Amino acid sequence: MELLLLDRDPDVRQRVEELCRERSHGLYQAADVDQALARLQTQDIDAVLLAPGFSDTIPLGATIAACSAREASVVLLLDQVARLGRLDSRSQELIDDFVLVPVDVELLGARLELVARRRRSESVRRATLRALPDMMFRIDENGTYIDFQAPEQEHLYVSADRIIGANITSLLPKPQAHQCMNVIRQVLATGEPGFTEYHLVEPEGNRYYEARMVRADDGEVVALVRDVTHRRRAEDEIRAAVQAKQAFASRVLSIQEAERQHLSRELHDSIGQLLLVHRMDAEWLVSHTDEGIAHDAAERLCSAIDDTLHLVRNLAMDLRPPAIDDLGLESALETLCVDLARRSGLRCAFKSDPNLNGLSSDAGVCLYRIAQEALTNAVRHARARTLKVSLFQEREAVTLSVIDDGVGIPPAQLTDAASFGLVGMRERAELVGGCVTIQTSPGTGTTIRATVPHRPHRLSRSPHQAPPRREENT
Numbered sequence: 001m002e003l004l005l006l007d008r009d010p011d012v013r014q015r016v017e018e019l020c021r022e023r024s025h026g027l028y029q030a031a032d033v034d035q036a037l038a039r040l041q042t043q044d045i046d047a048v049l050l051a052p053g054f055s056d057t058i059p060l061g062a063t064i065a066a067c068s069a070r071e072a073s074v075v076l077l078l079d080q081v082a083r084l085g086r087l088d089s090r091s092q093e094l095i096d097d098f099v100l101v102p103v104d105v106e107l108l109g110a111r112l113e114l115v116a117r118r119r120r121s122e123s124v125r126r127a128t129l130r131a132l133p134d135m136m137f138r139i140d141e142n143g144t145y146i147d148f149q150a151p152e153q154e155h156l157y158v159s160a161d162r163i164i165g166a167n168i169t170s171l172l173p174k175p176q177a178h179q180c181m182n183v184i185r186q187v188l189a190t191g192e193p194g195f196t197e198y199h200l201v202e203p204e205g206n207r208y209y210e211a212r213m214v215r216a217d218d219g220e221v222v223a224l225v226r227d228v229t230h231r232r233r234a235e236d237e238i239r240a241a242v243q244a245k246q247a248f249a250s251r252v253l254s255i256q257e258a259e260r261q262h263l264s265r266e267l268h269d270s271i272g273q274l275l276l277v278h279r280m281d282a283e284w285l286v287s288h289t290d291e292g293i294a295h296d297a298a299e300r301l302c303s304a305i306d307d308t309l310h311l312v313r314n315l316a317m318d319l320r321p322p323a324i325d326d327l328g329l330e331s332a333l334e335t336l337c338v339d340l341a342r343r344s345g346l347r348c349a350f351k352s353d354p355n356l357n358g359l360s361s362d363a364g365v366c367l368y369r370i371a372q373e374a375l376t377n378a379v380r381h382a383r384a385r386t387l388k389v390s391l392f393q394e395r396e397a398v399t400l401s402v403i404d405d406g407v408g409i410p411p412a413q414l415t416d417a418a419s420f421g422l423v424g425m426r427e428r429a430e431l432v433g434g435c436v437t438i439q440t441s442p443g444t445g446t447t448i449r450a451t452v453p454h455r456p457h458r459l460s461r462s463p464h465q466a467p468p469r470r471e472e473n474t
């Protein structure tokens with residue numbers, strides 16, 4: 001240990017020197033307080049042994065505070081214990097120990113050992129606090145700061161020397177001080193840890209904080225305060241990016257729908273009409289030619305035009321089934337199922353809730369497209385025998401389910417961002433405020449459920465909340 005002795009009494013000096021020899025402590029002495037403080041500045045002193053009457057000019061309290069501020073333990077050398085009571089409360093807090101004079105060398109050695117032990121554990125505590133990114137404040141029941149630790153003092157809201165002894169109401173803006181005081185009172189009253197979030201306006205923008213508080217001894221609260229500004233800004237950026245992505249997806253999908261509608265109308269109205277005219281011409285040829293090469297050719301032309309008409313009708317239907325707009329989602333889905341069963345040879349049952357009503361056109365188109373994708377997937381990938389499509393009404397939402405009894409979706413495909421069909425189903429549903437869940441297992445097939453509200457509304461989700469989807473690979 002390195003000791004600094006501030007006492008002029010020759011007897012004390014002699015005994016302390018004896019102790020230092022015995023225990024191999026380093027010993028420094030100073031002629032006055034200024035010299036002592038200079039010594040503390042340049043030397044790593046563990047403990048100051050201080051006699052109350054060491055300086056005639058500098059008050060004892062100031063000397064104790066100055067030594068303690070230079071991180072030395074302070075041990076008072078007293079001729080009677082009663083002198084302790086004459087010290088102000090701040091000085092009493094800063095004293096680490098006291099020893100009575102005439103000094104008992106053994107006793108002083110033992111006390112110094114205790115002081116050193118306390119110092120070590122205090123320095124571990126301080127190092128732990130320094131290692132934390134959080135600021136630590138000790139605050140009493142009235143909101144007065146007793147102590148603090150801040151890893152980066154330049155991040156403090158006020159300068160470090162204004163904190164200790166100040167009241168929270170004089171340091172923080174009123175609403176934030178009020179908010180923190182409420183939590184402090186609650187923590188003190190209940191003994192339960194408290195938590196609060198607040199922000200402070202600073203020249204370079206708002207800074208955000210999270211404070212966790214616990215009750216300590218004697219009506220004190222320890223508050224660990226974390227600056228979460230970076231996290232909050234990152235969250236804002238993610239939220240903005242998610243919103244931008246949703247807006248973009250929404251625009252792409254609505255352009256796609258408009259384009260499909262346009263193409264479908266063109267196919268139906270222009271090409272369909274033209275083909276009908278050609279069909280009539282071809283029929284005319286059939287009826288005005290005698291049996292022979294020309295007649296056969298005209299008949300082949302008729303049937304080729306029929307095939308083309310059929311193809312064009314199917315294409316137009318795929319692009320925008322007129323039934324959604326005219327007859328509603330149920331008819332469109334039923335037609336889809338019948339067509340699919342006819343084309344694929346699979347059994348495809350359709351069931352619908354008789355109470356289905358009030359579905360907006362956007363929600364209807366969304367469910368239709370999801371059904372189209374789910375059914376196409378089932379035919380292309382599932383090796384299923386039976387498909388079931390159903391539509392049923394909940395309170396303010398409609399749920400479509402498409403169930404196949406095929407091989408199930410491989411887990412890797414479920415989470416693959418390149419599964420555009422699956423991703424597209426979810427995005428479509430989320431754009432109208434709905435969600436898609438996929439249940440799938442290798443033996444029993446796949447169930448896709450899409451639930452959308454009657455009237456589309458955008459979801460306001462935080463970017464950290466999981467999107468409303470669930471995949472189960474059972």
Ligand SMILES: Nc1ncnc2c1ncn2[C@@H]1O[C@H](COP(=O)(O)OP(=O)(O)O)[C@@H](O)[C@H]1O
Binds near residue numbers: 378407418
């Ligand atoms: N009903 C299903 N049964 C089995 N596998 C499926 C099913 N639906 C999708 N899959 C698998 O998931 C993959 C991704 O589907 P999707 O995103 O629609 O892309 P795509 O149909 O273009 O391959 C498919 O390639 C397929 O392997």
Ligand SMILES: [Mg+2]
Binds near residue numbers: 377421
């Ligand atoms: Mg697909």
